[in-house]
Amino acid sequence: MFNSTSGNNKKRVPDWLNSSLWSSSPPPPPASPSPKSSPNDVVADRGVKSTPVTSAKSSVQEAEESKYEPPAPAPPKVAVTAPPAVVVRAEAPKVEAQDPLGSQGRYYSSKEDGARSNVDAVADTASEASAAVKVSSPVSAARPASSAAEDISRQAQLLQELSRKVINMGELRRLASQGIPDGAGIRATVWKLLLGYLPCDRSLWSSELAKKRSQYEHFKEELLMNPSEITRRLEKSSLKNDELDGEDKGFLSRSEITHDEHPLSLGKTSIWNQFFQDTEVIEQIDRDVNRTHPDMNFFSGDSSFAKSNQDSLRNILIVFAKLNPGIRYVQGMNEILAPLFYIFRSDPNEENAVSAEADTFFCFVELLSGFRDHFCQQLDNSVVGIRSTITRLSLLLKEHDEELWRHLEMTTKVNPQFYAFRWITLLLTQEFNFADSLFIWDTLLSDPEGLQETLLRICCAMLIIIRRRLLAGDFTANLKLLQHYPPTNISHLLYVANKLRTHPAG
Structure with a gap:
């Protein structure tokens, strides 16, 4: 897919990156969020995390490079009525380059160390479904009208599918992969089905x-149970047995x-x-x-x-x-x-x-x-261990964007373990705000190819959509950027990840 351009070693931009879908104009900005807040204080908006990339095109080379990364949607103007639940780090964090698989601490967090069964009741009226989408969750409170309309339509389709006697898992996965609307308890039921906790037959x-x-x-x-309680129960049971055996003996038993x-x-x-x-x-x-x-x-x-x-x-x-x-x-x-x-x-x-x-x-x-071997240190260097999975991510990036891969790993020497380790082991929960993580998990859990394959595509897309910043950065700048991933439009990210599947390089 990548052909050499005359005069240099850069790879030509894949045709799908220049498609009208990729470079379509950004969606209209959402309206101001409703002052009504969620009882759980999860304040987040996928649109808010959009980061526009604007740069003057002064040369043919810049025009060529700009094809790799389409302009991100413009950030919506959101009236903030309450402090956001997810605190954005204001200070530039210290760049840490230690191997996460080393002795300093294997797993870390970025914070400190490193079914609904009666779906028929929900689907009684379309108005109830619409209201649930609009006010039940802050995720949807500040979304564009067109997006909210799509959510209502998808919610109605999901409710219809969940009301069937036997759930069509293929159709459920298709609908869920587009994002599950908040409200009405739909996501709870759908996740239980996708994880195999609930059977397809509703009667069961x-x-x-x-x-x-x-x-x-x-x-x-x-x-x-505390061992003291276990011992007490054992003694009580032993005393009862001794009392029955010693009724005719005329002496008290002593517990041992x-x-x-x-x-x-x-x-x-x-x-x-x-x-x-x-x-x-x-x-x-x-x-x-x-x-x-x-x-x-x-x-x-x-x-x-x-x-x-x-x-x-x-x-x-x-x-x-x-x-x-x-x-x-x-x-x-x-x-x-x-x-x-x-x-x-x-x-x-x-x-x-x-x-x-x-x-x-x-x-x-x-x-x-599905990925428990990532948590077993003895398997780190095996074909099922975390190092092997990180290597697969590196190869995936090389396949789709060799120039970026070469710059990161050969020129700036950024070891993918320094950033991808946390991305993969914690399923991206630390790279995005909580509400966006739920949206990403809808896709992770519903993809028929499996969670790990989908996760690697999303991680690869995370690199591609910030390629211009990475190509312009040195080791320190890139490591800081990747360890503290910038705000991103999640719908755009998932679109790119899906394109990596439908348009393989070659």
Whole structure:
């Protein structure tokens, strides 16, 4: 696809980058957001994150380079009525060039360390659907009228699909890949279907949910109980048995503490020894949960609601760590867990919202199953490890934009591990604001090619759409730019990522 231009080694711009779709005029700016805010304080607008690129074309070379990157949509004028939930870093952060796979800390976060079952009720009237889209979420509160109209139409189509006796997953994926409108609890139900938590047959939803939720409660009783309570129950059970055996003997029995039940036991089967071994992991979970989205009242603050949500995150991560001793807990898992729990806990169906912790646990397990090897340090250098995945991203960039690839990796020596490690392991949750992350996850979860393939295309698109800034930068400038990705129009980003699939190089 890339042909050499006369006089230099630059690759010709692919034809699809010059298409009318790519260079179409930006959408009209959205209206001012409604003063009515969300109870969860998630203030974000995909349009707000647009960054226009304007530069004078003074030479043929500049005109040629400009073809790679179309003009981004102009930023809309949004009247800010409340402090945004996602705080934008105002100061230039320090560039860190250490290997994220090294001994200084394997996983890090950019913050500190490094179904709805009764969809028929929602679909009663079109007016209810329209109102839900307009006022239920700040994501849609400040969007263009045309975009809001598209959301209403897509919501009606999704509701129609969810009301079928047997869900057509192909059609559901197609609709969800375009972005799931906020409101009416649609995203919660769709994500549960896309992650395989809910079966396609709606008649099985009730029994399946009851079974899974009961199973999770059993996990909690078994894995979250303090050893003192376990010992007390064992002693109580032993006393009852002794009383029955000694009714005719005329003496009182004395409870005995076995070796494995003693707090100082070092035995492998000792509940106390296991408890002390888990303490370090639990302390790390507590630290990470406490700093999960500190700018959102849903996760942070002194309210009982926020504390309850933190407790749920903590329970899920502890249960997961104990059920998966080969992985246990790895720093950053809390960032992947947060979007799932937020969506399920915000379901307007009260029964589903109350059971959000159980539903989130099983969906979290299913989500991690697709790339759990990235969290296993022993597999870093294997074909399924994180290094191999980062190499695939590098090759994908080379395939579609060899000039940019050569500048980053050969000229400026920017190791992709320095930025792509976090992008991939945390599913882009730290590169964009919370609301935009949900929009990206709609595409990640719905793509039939799988989450990892879609994620790599999006990461490659992230590089391509800022190629001019990268080509003009040196090592320090590029590393800072990639470790702190600039505000971007998400619809535009996903469009480019999709083009990388439909227009392969060659």
